[in-house]
Amino acid sequence: MKYRGEFLTGIIAILVGLLMAVPVFAADADTAPEAKSMEKMQVTSTRTQKKADLAPASVSVITKEDMEVMQINTIDEALRYEKGVYLDRPGGLGDALPATTMRGLPGDERSLVMVDGIPVNDPYSSLVPYNMIDPNAISQIEVVLGPGSALFGGNAVGGSVNLITKDPKELEAGGRLGCGTYNNQKAGAWVGDKVGERFTYRITMDWEAQEGYPTQLVTKTTKAGAATGISGGNEINYSVIAGTDQVAKRWVVGDKGDKNSERYGGTLRTTWKTTDTGKLTFMFMGGSHTYEYDAPHSYISDGSNFVFSGVAEAGSGQVTSKVNPKDFLAGKGSREYYAPSLKYEETVGNVDITAKLAWQKRNSWYTSLTGASSSETFYSAKGRYVASVDNEYLAEIQGDYEFEWMRKHVLTAGLYYKQGTFEQETTRLRYYQDEDSTWGGVVDLTEGDTTFLAPFLQVEWSLHDKVTLYTGARIDWWWAKNGKSGDPKDLAILEDKDKSAVSPRVSMVWEPVKDSTYVRASVAQAFKPPTIYDLFRTWYGSTGTLYKSNPDLDPETMWNYEVGVDQYLLNRKIKLGGTFIFSQIQDLITNYYEAPKVAKKTNVGKVDIIGFEADARVYPTDWMQFFVNYGRYESEIKEYELDKTVEGHSLLEFPRDLVKLGTDFRFWKFQYSIFGQYFGKTYWEDDNSYTDEETYMGYYPHWEWDTKLTFNATDKVHASVAVNNVFDEGEYWGGSVKAGQTVYGEIRFEM
Incomplete structure (x- = not known):
């Protein structure tokens, strides 16, 4: 791997130097690690502070300490070992739009992601700006599996993720510096303090860059025939399966160049205690992410030089289909994100009131x-420049009222409003690598707005010391309007859309043995409206495929039924x-593909998912923990009027089986962790005909392992080295070449 030798030498030198410095830090040598605890608090499943054990849903809480034992460069990577969660980031830092999906439901748009309870899924396609959220700002992550529309509305179908920031209690400052494979470089810093009794502030910054590697291979199908005097490249090893797109081998003739990327993220968070019971919080998040490709590489030659055109020999009497210079070209892009928000909390009588105002803006472009x-060629090709901007405005008020009727109960009620706008323009480029070489004016336009208005209500009924019942519902009125698409000279004005959805939930938590056994059961409905992209965006992909919008789409709805049990043993050492x-x-x-290269957004009639999740966590000592979790999700398309042949088949792009396991332990000044993930069979074509063998695009069952060693020189200075994907598995995954085995070293210090 690129830079690996120099990098490992540097890391070894750092660790040796720190080990030699141990006597200097001898005063800290007898510092014992703090005991780990399974008892954690969360707010996401109920909108009120609640012990995670007593939550009416399957909840997990990732603390700052949990994140430190993993190698996390972007905040979504903290989710990769959670049960029921599938992280889709095959291209590493270069991925412009990574996705997190949950409980067998493909697509980031079916998972709600929030920062301090404010949704950050964009209004255009419901994607999340993971690359632009500063990990240094996040103190806790709450993951709730299952529908949350009764409290949070659309997107909360497969589950919800809430990224939590917190107030500093005293002066805190620190930083981190790291580097790794592909000249990956990273720097971060933070400072915060409590000033007097009423004011706190915290500022964080994070930067990361990577010179990159070839994430996009150039492949050609093979057939019998005669070559044009060129040879080279290699075959992708996978099984050929009749009756599918996988009826021919593919030969790698080159790549589209090293994909370089850079990102920034930062936050400013201030709080002001306005009264004895009131607090005003201001938060600003911002960030950017850019990517571009270096010159492409050809693996085929005419005997003297590498070439980018012709028909190449492909072994065993086979040749490739025709290779063209255009096949090797890929564009560049950039995204920016700005998100100021205000939150005011106050207690008036017996009512706790929380009010939020937020604005989010995203600017993006790509060529x-x-x-x-x-x-x-790379040096002359024409292209197009696609620039977009979306704005989202949010207002919410919530009241929590504790009342007594034979027993104490809690009423939570609120009103939610959100409006999103989107504009996108496409212009031609004289040179596709130069975003400033536009000419001829706008040739394609997409616009659209969405508006949500939703009251919500929940009552937490304390039926017994050991039984709590939750009943609630949310009504979402949703409007999609001002849709426009196409050539400005012949612009299509699309029909406005409006719908309403009621999302009820009934959940019960029973604690038959106090602090030991917890039983949950729930029935809930969720909904997800079509996005602006689904309704209004029609465009051509780089391969010539036409992707058509559909303003007649209906919202998705889902009824979910689940029952779960958690059991603690040995004084809560085992869960x-x-x-x-x-x-x-x-x-x-x-x-839905109306033709080989014409895809249109449609509604599938009915889909069933049957799932099972199991997990175990063990704390045998104060300095060790072990966990394992498993999720199996069997999906079946029950009704699909447009294509009866896919009825009985599974949904795509989510592993049927997910296994995560790991351990971390401390000895003397060292902390070591190792984590593994197993990805089961994953389908990427509607016919579901692939076997468990390796397949083109890489969707085959396999394990991946990550490990990290940290040396705690003092309680303020830490050095670590991490190896992700230790055995270099899943090389070609979902169309992108994975980074493979990567090594990363970091020094973190606090003041």
Whole structure:
């Protein structure tokens, strides 16, 4: 791997130096690690502070300490070992739009992600700006599996993630510096303090850059025939399966160049205690992410030079289909994110009131090829420039009222409003690598707005010392309007859309043995409206495929039934859990191919998912923990009017089986962790015909292992070295070449 030798030498030198410095820090040598605790608090499943054990849903809490034992460069990577969660980031830092999906439901748009309870899924396609959220700002992550629409509305179908920031209690400052494979460089810093009795502040910054590697291979199908005097490249090893797109081998003739990327993230958080019971919080998040490709590489030659055109020998009497220079080209892009917000908390009589105001803005652009002839090259090809901006405005008020009627109960009620706007313009480029070489004016336009208005209500009924019942519902009125798409000279004005959805939930938590046994059961409905992209965006991909919007789409709805048990043993040193799930989805939104290169958004009639989740966590000592979790999700398309042949098949792009396990332990000044993930069979074509063998695009069952060693020189200075994907598995995954085995070293210090 690139830079690996120099990097490992540097890391070894750092660790040796720290080990030699141990006597200097001898005063800290007898510092014992703090005992770990399984008792954690969360707010996401109920909108009120609640012990995670007593939550009416399957909840896990990731603390700052938990994150430190993993190698996390972007905040979504903290989720990769959580049960039921699938992290889709095959291209590493270069991925412009990574996704997190939950409980067998593909697509980031079916998982709600929030920062301090404020949704950050964008209004255009419901994607999340993971690359632009500063990990140094996040103190806790709460993961709730299952529908949350009764409290949070759309997107909260497969589950919800809440990234929590916190107030400093005293002066805290620190930083981190790291580097790794592919000249990955990272720096971060933070400072915060409590000033007097009423004011706190915290500022964080984070930067990361990577010179990159070839994430996009150039492949060609093979056939019998004669080559044009060129050879080279290699075959992708996978099984050929009749009746599928995988009926021919693919030969790698090159790549589209090293994909370089850079990101920034930062936050400013201040709080002011306005009264004895009131607090005003201001938060600003911002960030950017850019990516671009270096010149492409060809693996085929004419005997003297590498070439980018012709028909190449592909072994065993086979040749490739025709290779063209245009095949090797990929564009560049950039995204920016700004998100100021205000939150005011106050207690008036017996009512706790929380009010939020937020604004989020995203600017993005990318370049791609269009209208270029097959002979044009990296240095001459024409292209297009696609620039967009979306704004989202949010207001919410919530009241929590504790009342007594034979026993004490809690009423939570609120009103939620959100409006999102989106504008996108496409212009032609004289040179596709130069975003400033536009000419001829706008050739394609997409616009649209969405508005949500939703009251919500929940009552937490204390039926018994050991039984709590939750009943609640949310009504979402949703409008999509001002849709426009196409050539500005012949612009299509699309029909406005409006719908309403009621999302009820009934949940019960029973604690038959105090502090030991917890039983949960729930019935809930969730909904997800179509995005602006689904309704209004029609465009051509780089391969010539036409992706058509559909303003007639209906929202997705899902009924979910589940029951779960958590059991603690040996004075809470061991936790065992299991959950059974049955989900019925109606009107799932997906792509339907009307023709080989024409895809249109449509609603699938009915889909069922049957799932089972199990997990165990063991704390045998104060300095060690072990966990393992397993999720199995069997999905079946029950009704699909447009294509009866896929009825009985599974949903795509989510592993049927997910296993995560790991351990971390401390000895003297060292902390060591090792984590593994197993990805089961994953389908990427509607026919579901692939076996468990390796397949083209890489969706085959496999394990991946990550490890990290940290040396705590003092309680303020830490050095670590981490190896992700230790055995270099899953090389070609979902169309992108994975980073493979990567090594990363870091020094973290606090003041």
